[in-house]
């Protein structure tokens with residue numbers, strides 16, 4: 001049977017001007033081997049649920065079967081606030097688009113596929129360590145309900161890759177509804193190629209924002225959508241305690257999906273100034289700064305679209321950002337605390353809670369999960385998480401008073417809260433344990449963690465220890481841009 005099963009492929013992006021992409025053959029990895037295959041996602045795409053040799057050859061660059069037409073995309077972007085015109089797929093290739101059974105279309109992309117014309121000083125490779133992090137995190141976010149690129153499979157190899165030490169080259173097979181980034185539009189704008197910008201805009205509206213097509217001002221309608229989805233995405237990151245780490249405009253998806261995983265991190269203790277990227281010396285991409293950066297990046301996008309959208313319209317679209325983000329964040333906080341109705345005092349209740357968590361360095365995820373157990377475990381285990389017990393008791397008293405204005409029973413509320421407050425998240429130390437084992441040739445922990453993170457809201461008692469606080473060695477972990 002064909003390894004491609006009944007999968008359906010297309011190549012729409014390939015029809016755009018060659019100024020936006022170049023054909024590049026992947027450089028094969030030596031002795032490739034499967035680390036993991038996302039069987040459930042594969043089935044949704046009509047691909048085999050078991051990884052096979054023919055697919056391994058194709059995804060690791062040894063063969064280029066018929067549906068694959070590898071291209072490297074050209075884009076640019078603002079990195080840490082400075083414009084860099086020289087970006088593009090330096091190590092990733094878009095192979096084709098693949099159509100899911102349900103009708104969705106995904107770009108199928110391999111990250112770590114070798115040199116391209118945009119590799120600059122890089123080697124075109126991705127190491128196993130960072131590929132495992134991207135693989136696990138994209139699926140973890142998906143199962144938390146956060147828009148994200150997906151991961152279909154992960155390949156390791158014997159190809160040596162030199163970072164701080166010698167590592168092995170890996171390929172993460174990434175799916176995204178689109179790989180079009182803010183930086184694509186910036187590239188067209190800053191090179192003065194307005195025809196190209198228009199072509200890309202028309203393509204993006206037609207393929208990714210079909211509802212905007214019939215609007216009076218399709219480009220403006222598209223920008224408005226991008227503002228809304230980006231605001232909602234960043235509200236979700238902050239509500240779940242996720243920090244992206246490198247929010248450059250080339251890492252911003254036009255579709256508001258979490259994109260390009262590098263030195264990301266989930267909060268352990270609640271610290272608003274948490275910087276997960278060891279190379280982010282100024283804290284530009286600190287956890288609490290993500291909402292501001294989202295707007296900064298959207299403003300950069302809006303500027304790139306200025307040849308085709310009037311200034312007043314751009315401003316009006318950008319003005320949607322803050323209220324949308326606040327509204328989404330407040331909805332998520334109400335879900336996390338089980339408050340269905342909206343009361344004036346809620347804002348103060350939430351901000352006082354954040355202060356309590358921050359002052360007492362309380363583990364963010366464990367706190368909300370424990371708050372979701374008031375129905376069967378009472379308040380004591382919540383208070384036990386907080387050093388200042390009087391302050392904890394004070395906040396809980398207010399919270400319980402506030403709950404009296406709700407109509408749900410304790411049990412109904414807590415049951416619903418457990419669907420919004422995960423027990424399991426991809427903490428750095430969990431990823432690190434899986435990486436250490438995989439680097440020693442044992443991929444079983446990647447598989448186990450993948451399985452646990454598929455059901456973040458379920459109790460999964462056999463995996464209880466995956467919800468533990470990080471061990472002391474985890475505080476020493478430094479995650480940098482090196483990948």
Ligand code: AMP
Nearest residue numbers: 087088089090091119122123124125260
């Ligand atoms: P990132 O920080 O991973 O978003 O990458 C920023 C830019 O550098 C992108 O254009 C990447 O394609 C490129 N890049 C990152 N790592 C490498 C590498 N090892 N070889 C070639 N290009 C790379």
Ligand code: MG
Nearest residue numbers: 250251259260
């Ligand atoms: Mg990137």
